[in-house]
Amino acid sequence: MTRELIHLSDEVAAALKEGRPVVALESTIITHGMPYPANLETARDVEAVVRDSGAVPATIAVIDGELRVGLTDAELESLAQAKGVVKASGRDLAAVMVRKGSAGTTVSATMRLADLAGISIFATGGVGGVHRGAEATFDISADLTELGHTGTTVVCAGVKSILDIPKTLEFLETQRVPVIAYGTDDFPAFFTRSSGEKADHRLDTPGEIAEAMVLHEEMASGTGILIANPIPEADALDPAFIDGTISAAVKEADEKGISRKELTPFLLARINELSQGRSLKANIALVRNNAALAARIAVEHARLKK
Ligand code: PSU
Numbered sequence: 001m002t003r004e005l006i007h008l009s010d011e012v013a014a015a016l017k018e019g020r021p022v023v024a025l026e027s028t029i030i031t032h033g034m035p036y037p038a039n040l041e042t043a044r045d046v047e048a049v050v051r052d053s054g055a056v057p058a059t060i061a062v063i064d065g066e067l068r069v070g071l072t073d074a075e076l077e078s079l080a081q082a083k084g085v086v087k088a089s090g091r092d093l094a095a096v097m098v099r100k101g102s103a104g105t106t107v108s109a110t111m112r113l114a115d116l117a118g119i120s121i122f123a124t125g126g127v128g129g130v131h132r133g134a135e136a137t138f139d140i141s142a143d144l145t146e147l148g149h150t151g152t153t154v155v156c157a158g159v160k161s162i163l164d165i166p167k168t169l170e171f172l173e174t175q176r177v178p179v180i181a182y183g184t185d186d187f188p189a190f191f192t193r194s195s196g197e198k199a200d201h202r203l204d205t206p207g208e209i210a211e212a213m214v215l216h217e218e219m220a221s222g223t224g225i226l227i228a229n230p231i232p233e234a235d236a237l238d239p240a241f242i243d244g245t246i247s248a249a250v251k252e253a254d255e256k257g258i259s260r261k262e263l264t265p266f267l268l269a270r271i272n273e274l275s276q277g278r279s280l281k282a283n284i285a286l287v288r289n290n291a292a293l294a295a296r297i298a299v300e301h302a303r304l305k306k
Contacts, residue, residue: 006116009070012058016118019306021055021298023291024069024114024122024152030061030076031085031104032265033125034280035272040080042284044073046123046291053295058119060110062088065100069117079104087261089142107154108146111224120213120301121153123294125287126190127226128264129159129168132250137259140171147224148175153213155227155294157286158188158195161246162267165195172226173200178216180209181228182293188230191237191282199228206293210300229293235285237278245274 008016015022025046030039047057059071061079068075079085079102086096088103090112096103105113107127114122128141147154159168169187172179181187181199189195203209209227216225230236249270253259258266272280 006067006069006113008117009058009068009072011056012070012117015056019302021295021302022058022119022121023050023055023294023298024110024117024119025050025057025059025291026105026107026110026122026124027059027061027079028087028104028106029125029287030079031082032087033268034283035269036080038280038284040077042287043076043080045284046287049288049291050123050295053292053299055295055298057291058114058117060105060113062086062093062096062101062103062105064102065097067093067097067113069113069119087265089261090146091142107143108141111143111146111150111152111154114152115150119152121155121294121298123155123287123291125157125283125290126160127154127156129163129165130171131263132162132164133254134164134167139259139263141264144168144171144175144177147172147177147226149222150224151217151222153209153225153227153297155229155290155297157190157231157290158228160190161195161243162250162264162271165189165197169197176221176223178212178223178225179228180212180225181230182209184230186230188228190286191231191242191279192239193230193233193236206296207300209297210304213297213301214304227293227297229286229290231282231286232289235282235289237275237282242271242275242279245271245279248274
């Protein structure tokens with residue numbers, strides 16, 4: 001086979017060639033994580049935040065069977081409105097490509113493609129994890145096993161309490177994935193600044209995180225790094241309110257028999273409805289915050305690699 005495997009936009013290709021900072025962005029958040037038009041506004045906004053912080057954004061998706069790194073605005077718009085698009089984790093990519101389909105890439109697929117493209121850092125909202133009740137269902141996100149195999153640094157706001165957070169942290173430990181909280185001792189829980197669990201490590205500056213990335217790579221650790229960046233204080237939701245909303249959504253999913261890859265999108269949409277849009281507003285704020293941190297880390301990382 002002689003076809004090109006991944007297609008970089010001219011801007012991303014030039015930045016990578018010149019060793020300039022690049023931040024990868026996922027697209028399942030556009031296709032399955034947020035409703036239209038908030039998904040499109042957020043995708044555009046997050047790219048602008050990355051640029052304002054001195055890096056080049058590289059939104060990743062599958063478009064008509066092509067693995068694309070860096071999308072045009074028209075492509076963002078069509079993904080944001082597409083119906084029935086696949087939610088692709090790494091294992092789905094080949095089949096979607098063969099039938100020339102389009103897909104939003106999850107954290108696992110985006111890490112894989114960022115790594116192939118030579119991009120070291122990736123910003124998202126929340127990673128998937130070990131679902132509540134996984135001891136019976138075995139529902140553990142492929143994001144966690146990909147973190148155990150692919151050397152991309154992922155900036156997130158922790159994981160949502162739709163998941164079993166202690167088990168997610170245990171699984172990351174088994175996968176040898178460093179979990180570093182930015183500017184806090186606690187592991188954040190997406191909508192709230194603390195999950196009640198401690199993070200393994202705390203680093204306080206983008207420069208320190210970039211240094212840790214370089215050292216982790218020099219030791220041939222072979223895993224990703226998870227950076228947990230708490231939601232800004234002003235945007236955080238009240239823990240009692242959001243925990244109640246999440247529990248109601250989890251119960252409803254259970255009663256309706258929703259499982260596997262439909263579960264996370266169902267819970268996100270339901271939590272948004274039940275919270276009357278408050279969860280979506282918080283989600284947008286934390287993704288922007290993560291994009292800004294990832295760009296600042298990418299700038300420091302590019303400087304260290306020069
Ligand atoms: N969590 C969120 N928002 C999201 C996702 C997770 O708060 O949009 C998406 C991400 O793309 C993540 C995926 O990689 O869901 C995980 O899906 P699953 O739990 O089916 O592995």
